[in-house]
Amino acid sequence: MSGRPEHQAPPEIFYGEDEARKYSRNTRMMEIQLTMSERAVELLCLPENQPCHLIDLGCGSGLSGETLTEQGHVWTGVDISSAMLGVAKEREVEGDLLLGDLGQGLPFRAGAFDGAISISALQWLCNADQRSHNPAKRLYIFFSSLYSCLSRGSRAIFQFYPENSSQVELITSQAMKAGFTGGLVVDYPNSTKAKKFFLCLMTGGQQPLPAALGVDSREDAPNHVAFSQKRDRVKQLRSGKAPKKSRDWILEKKERRRRQGKETRDDSKFTGRKRPSHVW
């Protein structure tokens, strides 16, 4: 594990031709992106059955944009990696694409969009990729230009991977400074795998935050837990042997040793008995 991608290189270099291709072919990645995009659109709380004009911030290869198209919306995507946008073009996404740096501000007219989503992109803005970069200033320029190009009453939903709480603090303070209200919604807060952060920003004045998923402990985190259980079951069947250290395994091992002609204690009712745990 090489650590967080944004510590390795600026996004336009990290997402070069090879990585862009890999990213868009990994089915597990695509599934996760799809789920997060659908959740982001849900959090947008758009009027029902109305096609809207949306912007996808850090649209990459268009995975999230496709969800927008599927739900009947017209969207424009902005990304800093031309390789990723190239993949989006190949996949023939419906949205118009722009090559741009979010930290330089969004070059749109006031009130142009009915809403904004951003999937797995915001954390990239928190790093200074060039000596002249000041992350706080870039975040402010980004949020204030976003605030102006959103129509009044609309929202911006950011799914992102915060590195630590001071990063969350930096982001939210610049967003508030730019005029947004809102806050952080954390889905499945008790699951390391399923936990997802959604920054929900609103332009229409203070409103209640939408409810997070999986906060009621009875509700299982989807996908991830089930997936790892399935994997273990399959492993067991395939090898045909008993799981390690169980009584059956011990008896099999002793049989193996006898076949090899090694000196082995006779089996008894005590073989593989559960020993009392150490009490010192």
Added chain:
Amino acid sequence: MKLLTHNILTSKCLKGVTVGYPLGIVAKEVKVNEVDFNPEFISRMIQKVDWPALCKAAENLGHTDELPSTVVDDYENNEEFLKKAHHFLMEIEVMNGDLICPETGRKFPVTDGIPNMLANEDEV
């Protein structure tokens, strides 16, 4: 880049630019696509669209199909008008060319349908 997108694009992120709208278009390649017509969406977009800028853009592209020079009254129910608006906003795509800032003359190249809005460090 569709004309709907061009209609909302500005160069105001550049230093020294006050309005930066509308951007001029010098197109080397234009494509016409077929896009599903959604009257409800077009109706709502007409409220946001800067109509004179749309006409100017159509003119720059040399598209002589008649685009009415003003928005008609009661456009929501005028299907013919909505269809024309749809054609210009959603079906005409600039594939290659340049977008030009009206205040500084700075060019933003459009390649393969994607405008490059990246500014240099000294321009922001």
